[in-house]
Amino acid sequence: MVQLFIDLQPGRFRFLLSGSSARKLRRGQANLLPGRVHVHYMHPLTARELGDDFDLNRALAHGTLPGIHAERDPALRAADLGSYADTYLREEIQAEALVRNLGGFSRLLDLVAAASGHILNLQSLCKRAGLGYETARRYVEVLEDTLVMFRVPAWSGSDRTRLVRRGKLFLFDIGVRNALLRRPLDAPLPDERGVLLAHFVACEIHRRIGALWPEAALFHYRTRSGAEVDFVLEVGRELWGIEVKAGSRVTRSMLRGLASFASHSKRVKRRIVVFPGDRPQLVDGVEILPLGDFLAELPV
Numbered sequence: 001m002v003q004l005f006i007d008l009q010p011g012r013f014r015f016l017l018s019g020s021s022a023r024k025l026r027r028g029q030a031n032l033l034p035g036r037v038h039v040h041y042m043h044p045l046t047a048r049e050l051g052d053d054f055d056l057n058r059a060l061a062h063g064t065l066p067g068i069h070a071e072r073d074p075a076l077r078a079a080d081l082g083s084y085a086d087t088y089l090r091e092e093i094q095a096e097a098l099v100r101n102l103g104g105f106s107r108l109l110d111l112v113a114a115a116s117g118h119i120l121n122l123q124s125l126c127k128r129a130g131l132g133y134e135t136a137r138r139y140v141e142v143l144e145d146t147l148v149m150f151r152v153p154a155w156s157g158s159d160r161t162r163l164v165r166r167g168k169l170f171l172f173d174i175g176v177r178n179a180l181l182r183r184p185l186d187a188p189l190p191d192e193r194g195v196l197l198a199h200f201v202a203c204e205i206h207r208r209i210g211a212l213w214p215e216a217a218l219f220h221y222r223t224r225s226g227a228e229v230d231f232v233l234e235v236g237r238e239l240w241g242i243e244v245k246a247g248s249r250v251t252r253s254m255l256r257g258l259a260s261f262a263s264h265s266k267r268v269k270r271r272i273v274v275f276p277g278d279r280p281q282l283v284d285g286v287e288i289l290p291l292g293d294f295l296a297e298l299p300v
Contacts, residue, residue, distance in 0.1 A: 063175025
């Protein structure tokens with residue numbers, strides 16, 4: 001019907017359509033009216049969208065799904081997250097006939113949640129979930145196609161022999177990750193704060209790439225000798241190395257990964273450390289930015 005109106009009276013109507021299967025869209029199984037449709041993805045809320053309602057501790061515990069964030073009672077937020085993670089996620093994917101072994105998929109989903117923010121090791125995941133390699137690979141593919149997780153590929157540069165090639169995986173929302181892992185939802189665990197803060201920054205960047213930031217692409221950097229940078233942001237021809245630290249102080253010893261990354265490319269224009277402090281600094285050419293200052297530089 002939409003195609004009929006567009007063909008009969010081009011330019012007169014504007015249609016906003018939602019509810020299509022993300023997997024069908026990604027696999028090209030839906031009629032996208034070539035040349036006449038723009039696809040946009042509805043992500044959880046960004047810190048900028050939340051404005052004065054944004055609270056970092058709450059975001060690191062409950063995430064920023066609109067329906068969850070709108071609930072003012074913390075206990076109900078936690079209950080809703082648990083219901084979403086345990087029922088909706090698993091049953092929605094099964095309902096699309098994408099998964100036959102629901103028990104194996106559920107185990108894999110829990111393991112993916114535990115691995116969120118880390119380099120994907122599919123061999124380890126399939127062994128721990130009790131699945132064959134091809135089955136585990138297909139289930140991870142299903143999670144990507146249904147937008148439950150996203151992958152941050154490894155930056156390759158020109159010296160590929162010295163760089164790790166596997167990407168990092170991230171669940172699409174921190175609150176869902178915490179609920180799947182049965183983490184306390186009243187506040188983030190102190191020993192996980194670094195992982196959660198890096199996860200938060202990954203989500204903030206990922207949600208902008210595409211419609212808001214079409215010239216940007218997100219990667220991570222790690223050498224086989226262990227030097228690493230949380231994120232590499234490619235903006236046009238420029239490269240930004242981004243490290244995320246959960247402590248209130250940043251020392252020179254924390255900058256070694258950024259130095260290693262800068263030595264691999266002349267396109268590195270910015271080296272940034274994002275931390276939950278109050279005052280921006282410049283240390284050996286590295287920008288030490290409070291989280292709010294960094295987020296303010298991202299497009300809206």
